[in-house]
Amino acid sequence: MASLRLFSTNHQSPLLQSSLFSKPLVASPRFVKNPSRRSPIRSVLQFNRKPELAGETPRIVVITSGKGGVGKTTTTANVGLSLARYGFSVVAIDADLGLRNLDLLLGLENRVNYTVVEVLNGDCRLDQALVRDKRWSNFELLCISKPRSKLPMGFGGKALEWLVDALKTRPEGSPDFIIIDCPAGIDAGFITAITPANEAVLVTTPDITALRDADRVTGLLECDGIRDIKMIVNRVRTDMIKGEDMMSVLDVQEMLGLSLLGVIPEDSEVIRSTNRGFPLVLNKPPTLAGLAFEQAAWRLVEQDSMKAVMVEEEPKKRGFFSFFGG
Amino acid sequence: MVSLVWSFLSNEMASIDSLQFYSLCNLQSSSIGRVKLRIPSSFVVFRRRPENLNWVRVETHRRFVCKAIGDDSSTPDEEIQNTQNDDDVATSQSNIPRRGSEDSISRFRSMITNIARDSESSIWRFRSMVTTLPPVIFVMKKCSGNSLWIGICIAATVLVAAIRAYVIRKSRDNRTTGSVADLVRRGQLRSGDRRGISKSLNYEDPFNNPFVKVGKGSSTVEMCGKVYRLAPVTLTEKEQTIHQKRRSRAYQWKRPTVFLKEGDSIPSDVDPDTVRWIPANHPFATTVSDIDQDLAQTNVYQKQGVPFRIRAEHEAMQKKLEALQNEEKLNNLGIDTQNARDFQRPYKFSAKLDDDSIQKNSPENQTGNSSTSEEEETRKS
Numbered sequence: 001m002a003s004l005r006l007f008s009t010n011h012q013s014p015l016l017q018s019s020l021f022s023k024p025l026v027a028s029p030r031f032v033k034n035p036s037r038r039s040p041i042r043s044v045l046q047f048n049r050k051p052e053l054a055g056e057t058p059r060i061v062v063i064t065s066g067k068g069g070v071g072k073t074t075t076t077a078n079v080g081l082s083l084a085r086y087g088f089s090v091v092a093i094d095a096d097l098g099l100r101n102l103d104l105l106l107g108l109e110n111r112v113n114y115t116v117v118e119v120l121n122g123d124c125r126l127d128q129a130l131v132r133d134k135r136w137s138n139f140e141l142l143c144i145s146k147p148r149s150k151l152p153m154g155f156g157g158k159a160l161e162w163l164v165d166a167l168k169t170r171p172e173g174s175p176d177f178i179i180i181d182c183p184a185g186i187d188a189g190f191i192t193a194i195t196p197a198n199e200a201v202l203v204t205t206p207d208i209t210a211l212r213d214a215d216r217v218t219g220l221l222e223c224d225g226i227r228d229i230k231m232i233v234n235r236v237r238t239d240m241i242k243g244e245d246m247m248s249v250l251d252v253q254e255m256l257g258l259s260l261l262g263v264i265p266e267d268s269e270v271i272r273s274t275n276r277g278f279p280l281v282l283n284k285p286p287t288l289a290g291l292a293f294e295q296a297a298w299r300l301v302e303q304d305s306m307k308a309v310m311v312e313e314e315p316k317k318r319g320f321f322s323f324f325g326g
Numbered sequence: 327m328v329s330l331v332w333s334f335l336s337n338e339m340a341s342i343d344s345l346q347f348y349s350l351c352n353l354q355s356s357s358i359g360r361v362k363l364r365i366p367s368s369f370v371v372f373r374r375r376p377e378n379l380n381w382v383r384v385e386t387h388r389r390f391v392c393k394a395i396g397d398d399s400s401t402p403d404e405e406i407q408n409t410q411n412d413d414d415v416a417t418s419q420s421n422i423p424r425r426g427s428e429d430s431i432s433r434f435r436s437m438i439t440n441i442a443r444d445s446e447s448s449i450w451r452f453r454s455m456v457t458t459l460p461p462v463i464f465v466m467k468k469c470s471g472n473s474l475w476i477g478i479c480i481a482a483t484v485l486v487a488a489i490r491a492y493v494i495r496k497s498r499d500n501r502t503t504g505s506v507a508d509l510v511r512r513g514q515l516r517s518g519d520r521r522g523i524s525k526s527l528n529y530e531d532p533f534n535n536p537f538v539k540v541g542k543g544s545s546t547v548e549m550c551g552k553v554y555r556l557a558p559v560t561l562t563e564k565e566q567t568i569h570q571k572r573r574s575r576a577y578q579w580k581r582p583t584v585f586l587k588e589g590d591s592i593p594s595d596v597d598p599d600t601v602r603w604i605p606a607n608h609p610f611a612t613t614v615s616d617i618d619q620d621l622a623q624t625n626v627y628q629k630q631g632v633p634f635r636i637r638a639e640h641e642a643m644q645k646k647l648e649a650l651q652n653e654e655k656l657n658n659l660g661i662d663t664q665n666a667r668d669f670q671r672p673y674k675f676s677a678k679l680d681d682d683s684i685q686k687n688s689p690e691n692q693t694g695n696s697s698t699s700e701e702e703e704t705r706k707s
Binding site (some may be wrong): 122166218257259308311 | 550552555568573574579582630635
């Protein structure tokens with residue numbers, strides 16, 4: 001989960017930042033040699049500067065998995081809001097036609113009046129269908145359809161391409177990121193969702209059913225011409241990995257052969273935040289999963305991948321008064 | 327001669343030290359039973375008799391008797407009689423009989439005797455010194471007040487630890503209860519329409535998070551107070567390429583470009599490999615296509631102004647009203663206005679308007695209206 005980079009907390013020149021950025025995580029000599037003079041490590045994996053956006057904008061990222069229930073929508077909501085918090089303008093498209101949930105996770109379900117179907121029909125303009133998040137105004141949500149409405153056949157993929165083109169040319173400027181929440185399966189919804197995408201984030205859990213589907217979906221994406229595929233391994237439990245009851249992240253990577261964008265630990269706060277309609281990354285104090293999503297979003301911005309993963313939790317050093325619960 | 331023993335016992339350990347005075351005194355008893363005691367300093371015996379300390383057997387049987395014989399009235403026989411039950415007897419006598427007619431042999435004997443007595447007295451002094459020292463347990467017993475406070479402190483500490491553990495466990499148990507009602511009660515779940523639009527939780531600086539720290543040597547990372555060990559990623563680009571080749575062999579896939587509902591016939595100009603068959607109940611599988619593709623694209627690209635359908639409906643309604651005004655139906659509406667004083671009339675009128683609006687909002691009607699407006703537009707053109 002940890003990025004192999006060390007960012008100092010001091011403000012540095014862009015040159016120094018880029019040089020630090022390109023190096024693996026080795027403690028800065030300045031920090032090592034003068035421990036008394038060093039500033040407290042406040043943001044090693046986060047970050048005292050705005051991430052540098054790599055690639056052409058808008059970055060069109062589809063978040064897919066194949067198997068259902070692995071955390072695509074959670075990832076979309078949290079990564080999207082993290083990107084917005086980093087200062088980028090983000091449009092999240094819920095491309096799940098029948099079972100949309102992204103609005104629920106973001107707490108915006110009562111503000112979705114128009115969808116893409118209404119836009120196509122001419123009932124509203126595109127800017128009216130975009131739901132702007134009041135917490136982070138540079139984050140917007142766009143739903144494809146209402147639960148019981150139907151999209152005309154053959155419109156799906158083309159409609160998304162039109163949408164992307166329209167977003168590129170809108171008066172307030174092109175968004176930096178267009179994140180598409182893909183439905184489960186490899187059906188028409190999947191084909192529609194991946195149509196405009198340039199890169200993909202594959203979400204999987206460390207179990208064999210999800211891995212098989214992930215491998216198949218990766219193959220389909222590669223056949224469709226999407227080569228930039230990174231994966232997020234979700235719901236990782238280090239205690240089960242230690243007991244050899246769960247595949248480790250490195251095992252998953254060995255099986256799929258994809259570079260890692262993030263590793264999200266299992267966290268009960270996910271359910272709580274879902275029920276509250278408040279994404280994890282906005283929690284205070286931050287949770288483990290929220291931090292992991294933030295780091296994944298950071299790597300997504302800079303088109304980076306993980307160089308080291310957390311394998312297990314070190315046993316806690318027990319103090320002298322640990323008998324008394326200290 | 328009566329021997330009287332005075333025992334001084336300590337307060338709680340009655341048998342620890344006893345001071346006994348063996349004295350040669352006269353005991354006179356009066357009519358009221360009082361006892362007069364005369365203690366000449368001729369014969370005083372200090373005796374230490376820890377009788378009840380059975381658990382310190384080593385020292386309990388030791389007794390010493392200190393005798394001070396001040397006069398000649400006491401005979402050695404009495405001394406022997408008085409001290410025959412004692413373990414150790416130390417006797418100091420100041421007068422040693424001399425028989426002057428002895429020669430050097432007797433002098434030598436007396437010298438030997440003196441030496442023996444000196445050594446005996448020194449041994450006795452040493453033993454008395456040792457036995458008069460109180461054992462450690464007696465010192466501890468004397469600090470009984472302090473031990474009470476120590477015990478109270480230990481008990482209080484254990485009590486505090488137990489209460490703390492109980493409170494922690496209780497709070498942990500409370501935390502696991504996660505029903506929706508509980509979440510609403512605790513304010514974590516916002517019910518109703520307040521969800522999601524509330525103020526954020528003030529965690530607003532993603533660039534300064536103190537919850538992530540890398541340990542020494544970059545082999546560990548601390549996140550949210552937990553320390554995790556790091557392992558380097560070993561995937562190489564060569565392995566990635568091998569996986570890509572494997573997948574390209576395994577999954578021969580061409581993106582479907584044509585979606586057909588199950589049961590439809592394939593058009594002649596369509597490659598069957600690019601056809602995606604959609605079940606009839608799929609959200610995509612609607613055959614009702616109100617608008618053509620170009621019009622939909624135009625609608626998506628529209629940046630300003632009234633949306634197409636709204637404008638078309640509005641224009642269609644205006645034309646309809648104009649047509650109605652020009653026709654005789656307008657007279658019928660005039661008849662309705664004559665009855666405007668009727669209470670039911672405004673209600674019926676508004677209900678009629680509502681019905682009209684509902685019909686206009688339904689998809690079929692939208693289609694019909696749009697088609698009619700389009701027809702009218704084409705007629706005009």
